Amino acid sequence: MTKDVALIVGGGPGISASCARLFAKSGMHVGIAARTPDKPALQNLEQTHGVRRYACDASKPEAVALLFQDVVRDLGVPTLVVHNIDGRVPGIFRKGIAEADASMAFETLRNSAFSAFLVGQQAARLMRENKPDANGTKGTIIFTNASAALKGFPTSGAFAMACQAKAGLAQSMARELMPQGIHVANVPIDAAIGWTQEDGTRAHRLAGTTVDDNMADPDYIAEAYLQLHRQHRSTWAFEIVLRPWVEKW
Amino acid sequence: MTKDVALIVGGGPGISASCARLFAKSGMHVGIAARTPDKPALQNLEQTHGVRRYACDASKPEAVALLFQDVVRDLGVPTLVVHNIDGRVPGIFRKGIAEADASMAFETLRNSAFSAFLVGQQAARLMRENKPDANGTKGTIIFTNASAALKGFPTSGAFAMACQAKAGLAQSMARELMPQGIHVANVPIDAAIGWTQEDGTRAHRLAGTTVDDNMADPDYIAEAYLQLHRQHRSTWAFEIVLRPWVEKW
Amino acid sequence: MTKDVALIVGGGPGISASCARLFAKSGMHVGIAARTPDKPALQNLEQTHGVRRYACDASKPEAVALLFQDVVRDLGVPTLVVHNIDGRVPGIFRKGIAEADASMAFETLRNSAFSAFLVGQQAARLMRENKPDANGTKGTIIFTNASAALKGFPTSGAFAMACQAKAGLAQSMARELMPQGIHVANVPIDAAIGWTQEDGTRAHRLAGTTVDDNMADPDYIAEAYLQLHRQHRSTWAFEIVLRPWVEKW
Amino acid sequence: MTKDVALIVGGGPGISASCARLFAKSGMHVGIAARTPDKPALQNLEQTHGVRRYACDASKPEAVALLFQDVVRDLGVPTLVVHNIDGRVPGIFRKGIAEADASMAFETLRNSAFSAFLVGQQAARLMRENKPDANGTKGTIIFTNASAALKGFPTSGAFAMACQAKAGLAQSMARELMPQGIHVANVPIDAAIGWTQEDGTRAHRLAGTTVDDNMADPDYIAEAYLQLHRQHRSTWAFEIVLRPWVEKW
Numbered sequence: 001m002t003k004d005v006a007l008i009v010g011g012g013p014g015i016s017a018s019c020a021r022l023f024a025k026s027g028m029h030v031g032i033a034a035r036t037p038d039k040p041a042l043q044n045l046e047q048t049h050g051v052r053r054y055a056c057d058a059s060k061p062e063a064v065a066l067l068f069q070d071v072v073r074d075l076g077v078p079t080l081v082v083h084n085i086d087g088r089v090p091g092i093f094r095k096g097i098a099e100a101d102a103s104m105a106f107e108t109l110r111n112s113a114f115s116a117f118l119v120g121q122q123a124a125r126l127m128r129e130n131k132p133d134a135n136g137t138k139g140t141i142i143f144t145n146a147s148a149a150l151k152g153f154p155t156s157g158a159f160a161m162a163c164q165a166k167a168g169l170a171q172s173m174a175r176e177l178m179p180q181g182i183h184v185a186n187v188p189i190d191a192a193i194g195w196t197q198e199d200g201t202r203a204h205r206l207a208g209t210t211v212d213d214n215m216a217d218p219d220y221i222a223e224a225y226l227q228l229h230r231q232h233r234s235t236w237a238f239e240i241v242l243r244p245w246v247e248k249w
Numbered sequence: 250m251t252k253d254v255a256l257i258v259g260g261g262p263g264i265s266a267s268c269a270r271l272f273a274k275s276g277m278h279v280g281i282a283a284r285t286p287d288k289p290a291l292q293n294l295e296q297t298h299g300v301r302r303y304a305c306d307a308s309k310p311e312a313v314a315l316l317f318q319d320v321v322r323d324l325g326v327p328t329l330v331v332h333n334i335d336g337r338v339p340g341i342f343r344k345g346i347a348e349a350d351a352s353m354a355f356e357t358l359r360n361s362a363f364s365a366f367l368v369g370q371q372a373a374r375l376m377r378e379n380k381p382d383a384n385g386t387k388g389t390i391i392f393t394n395a396s397a398a399l400k401g402f403p404t405s406g407a408f409a410m411a412c413q414a415k416a417g418l419a420q421s422m423a424r425e426l427m428p429q430g431i432h433v434a435n436v437p438i439d440a441a442i443g444w445t446q447e448d449g450t451r452a453h454r455l456a457g458t459t460v461d462d463n464m465a466d467p468d469y470i471a472e473a474y475l476q477l478h479r480q481h482r483s484t485w486a487f488e489i490v491l492r493p494w495v496e497k498w
Numbered sequence: 499m500t501k502d503v504a505l506i507v508g509g510g511p512g513i514s515a516s517c518a519r520l521f522a523k524s525g526m527h528v529g530i531a532a533r534t535p536d537k538p539a540l541q542n543l544e545q546t547h548g549v550r551r552y553a554c555d556a557s558k559p560e561a562v563a564l565l566f567q568d569v570v571r572d573l574g575v576p577t578l579v580v581h582n583i584d585g586r587v588p589g590i591f592r593k594g595i596a597e598a599d600a601s602m603a604f605e606t607l608r609n610s611a612f613s614a615f616l617v618g619q620q621a622a623r624l625m626r627e628n629k630p631d632a633n634g635t636k637g638t639i640i641f642t643n644a645s646a647a648l649k650g651f652p653t654s655g656a657f658a659m660a661c662q663a664k665a666g667l668a669q670s671m672a673r674e675l676m677p678q679g680i681h682v683a684n685v686p687i688d689a690a691i692g693w694t695q696e697d698g699t700r701a702h703r704l705a706g707t708t709v710d711d712n713m714a715d716p717d718y719i720a721e722a723y724l725q726l727h728r729q730h731r732s733t734w735a736f737e738i739v740l741r742p743w744v745e746k747w
Numbered sequence: 748m749t750k751d752v753a754l755i756v757g758g759g760p761g762i763s764a765s766c767a768r769l770f771a772k773s774g775m776h777v778g779i780a781a782r783t784p785d786k787p788a789l790q791n792l793e794q795t796h797g798v799r800r801y802a803c804d805a806s807k808p809e810a811v812a813l814l815f816q817d818v819v820r821d822l823g824v825p826t827l828v829v830h831n832i833d834g835r836v837p838g839i840f841r842k843g844i845a846e847a848d849a850s851m852a853f854e855t856l857r858n859s860a861f862s863a864f865l866v867g868q869q870a871a872r873l874m875r876e877n878k879p880d881a882n883g884t885k886g887t888i889i890f891t892n893a894s895a896a897l898k899g900f901p902t903s904g905a906f907a908m909a910c911q912a913k914a915g916l917a918q919s920m921a922r923e924l925m926p927q928g929i930h931v932a933n934v935p936i937d938a939a940i941g942w943t944q945e946d947g948t949r950a951h952r953l954a955g956t957t958v959d960d961n962m963a964d965p966d967y968i969a970e971a972y973l974q975l976h977r978q979h980r981s982t983w984a985f986e987i988v989l990r991p992w993v994e995k996w
Contacts, residue, residue, distance in 0.1 A: 097426065152423075170401070
C-alpha cells in the first residue's frame with residue numbers, strides 16, 4: 001500500500017495546522033500551501049511534523065497548476081486535498097449591502113469560490129488516475145465551509161455569495177466525481193473556531209465539563225476530515241455540518 | 250399614488266421581454282438594460298410598449314452605477330428591479346470539472362453573481378429612500394435563477410457556483426432588507442424556458458390540453474414576478490421555484 | 499366553463515374564513531368542513547357568502563370519504579381543496595421532549611398529518627377525472643403548513659413531526675400528481691397569523707405604513723392560494739413560504 | 748470511566764446486527780429490542796457477542812417505558828440509543844396516493860415516527876441525568892432514516908410522511924437536547940442496504956475494486972454511528988447522509 005499524500009490549501013494556525021499535524025501523525029506525506037508560508041505557525045509544522053510548505057496564491061490558475069506539479073514532484077500524487085480558504089478581505093465584515101465595497105466583494109468571491117474551483121480541478125485531474133485504496137477511494141477532496149453556506153445572513157452578502165458558490169461547486173463535483181471513485185465533501189463549520197497558539201497553548205481551552213468548548217476545536221475538525229477520507233465508498237457522506245453543542249441554529 | 254418604475258437588467262426575447270410587456274401593460278414605466286440593447290427583440294419593445302433601452306455591462310461597477318443614474322433621470326427611482334442574467338459563456342456547457350476552462354468559469358461567476366451584487370446594491374441604495382406603497386413595499390428586487398441554484402449538477406460546476414452564489418446573495422439581502430420594507434425574491438426556474446420569437450410567434454406553443462406546455466412560459470413567469478411585487482408585506486415570499494407540471498425533480 | 503368548487507377542510511376565523519370569502523367572491527361554490535361547523539364565524543360565512551358547512555372529523559377515514567361524497571352531491575367535484583388543519587391539541591405547547599405527553603403527540607400527528615393524507619387522497623381520486631381548465635389544471639390541493647415544517651424547534655417535537663410529515667406527504671403527492679395535471683402545494687406560514695373577529699373587526703390592524711402588519715394577514719394568504727390555483731401549469735410552484743416583512747428567519 | 752451502554756431499537760440482520768457487533772467489540776454493554784427477538788440473526792448475536800435481547804413493540808408507550816426500565820436494570824443507563832425502525836407495513840410499497848390503503852399509512856406513521864418519539868423521550872429522560880463522558884457527551888441518540896427523509900418520492904406518500912416526521916422530531920430534539928449535553932443525530936441512508944446473512948456470508952459482497960459495493964454496507968453504517976457517538980461536543984454533527992459512491996441523487 002502506497003502512502004497517502006495530503007495537500008492542505010490555505011494555511012493558518014487553526015484547521016490547517018490541526019489537519020497537517022493529524023495527517024502527518026497518521027502516516028501521510030503532508031504539504032501545506034499558503035500565500036505567506038513563512039508564518040511561524042507553518043514553520044513549526046515543518047520542524048515538528050515534517051510538513052512541506054508551498055507559497056501559492058490559490059486564486060491564480062497558473063499558481064495552482066504549479067503548486068500541484070510541485071507537490072507531485074516532492075510528495076507524490078495527492079490522495080487527500082483540503083481547501084481551507086475563507087477568503088474574506090478584512091474590510092468586508094458587517095457591511096450592509098448598500099454600504100459594502102463591491103471590489104472587496106469581488107475579491108472575496110475570487111479568493112474563496114474561484115480558488116476552490118482551481119484547487120478542485122487540479123485535484124480531480126490527478127486523482128482520477130489513482131488506483132482505489134482499500135476503501136475503494138481514489139482520492140478525497142474536502143471543502144471547509146462556513147455557516148453562510150447554509151444561510152445567507154444579513155449584512156453579509158458577499159460572504160454568502162462566496163460560501164454558497166463553494167457549496168454549489170462541491171455538490172456538482174460530488175455528483176460528477178463520486179461515481180468515478182473520488183470522494184468530495186463540503187463541511188460547513190457552523191461556529192467560531194478556536195486554534196492552537198504559537199506557544200503551543202490553545203486559544204480556547206477544551207475539557208469535558210467546562211464551558212470552554214463552545215467554539216469548534218480544529219483538532220476535532222481534522223479528525224472528522226480524516227474519518228471522511230477513510231469512509232468506505234459504500235457509505236460516503238457528502239456534507240457534514242459541524243457545530244458545538246451550545247450553538248444556536 | 251406615483252407610478253411604478255421597473256428596471257429589468259439582462260435583456261433577451263424570453264423572461265425579460267415578457268416582463269417588459271407585462272409591466273408596461275400594468276402601467277409601469279419600464280427600462281431594460283442589456284449589453285447589446287439594439288437587438289431586434291428589444292427594439293420592438295420600445296416601439297410597441299414604450300420600453301426604454303439602456304446599454305450596460307452589468308458586471309462592471311461603474312456601468313451599473315451609471316445605469317441607475319440614467320434610469321432615475323429618465324423614468325424615476327425604481328420600485329421593481331429584476332436581475333435576469335444567466336451569465337454562462339457559450340463554451341462552458343457540459344464540461345467535466347477536469348476539462349472545464351477556468352477563465353470561463355470565472356467569467357460566468359462575474360457575469361451572473363457579481364452583476365447580481367452590483368444591481369442589488371444600487372437598487373437597495375435607492376429603494377430604501379422610497380415611501381412604502383399601498384402594500385407597504387418600498388421596492389421589490391427579484392433575482393431570476395436556475396435549477397442549479399437548488400442542486401449542483403455534474404459537469405456543471407461553474408454554473409452551480411454562479412447560481413448558488415446568487416441565491417446566497419439574495420438570501421442575505423432578503424434578511425437584511427425585508428425589515429426595511431424592501432421585498433427581495435429568488436426565483437429558480439426549474440425548467441427549459443420558451444420564448445416569443447421575433448416574428449411574434451411563440452417558440453413553443455402553449456395550450457391547456459396539449460403537451461407543448463412542458464417548458465416554462467416566460468409570460469407566466471412575468472406574471473409570477475408581478476404578483477411578488479404586489480404581495481402585501483404581511484405575507485412576503487422570498488423564494489418561489491417555478492417548474493412545468495411534467496418536469497422531473 | 500364550469501364553475502370552480504372549493505372545499506376548505508379545517509374551519510376557523512383565520513385562513514379558512516378568509517379563503518371562503520375570497521373564493522366565494524371569485525365565483526366559486528365553496529364548502530367548509532370543521533369538527534364544529536356551528537361556530538359563529540362559520541355561520542356568518544353561510545349567511546354572507548353562501549358557504550356550505552359540513553361537520554367532519556378529518557382524522558377519520560370514513561368521515562372524510564363521506565365529506566367528499568356530500569360535497570360532490572351538493573356543490574360538484576372539487577377543483578380546489580385546502581387542508582387547513584394545525585392539529586395541535588391544547589396541552590402540547592412548549593413541552594420538552596422528556597415532559598411531553600405521548601398521547602397528545604400521537605393525536606397531533608393524527609389530526610394534522612394523517613388527516614392531510616385522507617383529504618389529499620379523496621381529492622386526488624376525484625380530481626384526476628376532471629377535465630383540465632384553461633390553465634391546464636385538473637385541480638389544486640393546498641396544504642397550509644407552519645414554520646415547524648421548515649425547522650424543528652426545541653420543545654416542539656410533536657408539532658415538528660406533524661408539520662414535516664405533512665410536508666413530506668405534499669412533496670410526494672406533488673411529484674406524483676403534477677404530471678397528471680393536479681397542482682399540489684405546501685404553504686408554510688412562517689409567522690403568527692391574525693384573523694377577523696366575530697364582530698367583523700380585525701384581530702390585528704393592517705395598514706401600509708404602521709407596524710401592525712407584523713403578523714401574517716389571512717386575507718393575503720387566501721390571495722396567495724387563489725394565485726396558486728390559477729397558475730398556468732407551465733409554471734407551477736410547489737412550495738411558497740409566506741412571512742411578514744419583519745419576521746426573523 | 749464507566750462502560751457505555753448501547754440500546755438498539757428495531758432488530759434485524761442489517762444495520763441493527765452490524766451495530767450490535769461493533770458496539771460489543773468496542774467494549775459496550777449492548778441490548779437489542781425487537782418485536783420478535785427470537786429470530787435467528789438476533790439469537791446469534793447473543794451467543795457470539797453477548798448482546799441482550801428484548802421483546803418490544805416500540806409503537807406502544809408502556810412497552811417502551813418498560814423496555815428502558817429493563818435495560819437500566821440489566822445493563823445500566825444507556826449512553827447510546829439507536830432507533831432503527833423503518834416501519835413500513837408490507838403492502839404499502841409503490842401505491843399511488845389514490846390507491847394507497849389509509850390504515851397502512853397510519854400504521855407506518857405509528858411504527859416509524861411515533862415509536863421514534865417514544866424511544867427518544869425515554870432516552871432523553873435517562874440521559875440527562877448522566878455525567879458527561881470524556882468527550883462531554885451525556886448520551887447519543889441516533890435515528891436511522893431513509894432517502895424519503897430528504898425527498899418525498901411519488902407513490903410513496905405514507906413513507907415520506909413517516910420519514911420526514913422522524914427527521915422533524917430529530918431536529919427538534921437536537922436543538923433542545925444538544926445544549927444539555929445529549930447528542931442527537933439523524934442519518935438518512937440514501938441507498939439500498941446490504942446485510943449479513945444467517946450463515947455469516949454477506950448478502951452483497953464488498954471489496955475495494957469490485958462493483959459489488961453499490962449498496963450501503965451496514966458494517967460501515969455502524970462505524971459512522973460509533974464515530975458520531977465519539978465526536979467531541981465541540982464539533983457535533985446533527986445529520987449525515989450516507990450513500991454509495993455510484994448512487995444517483
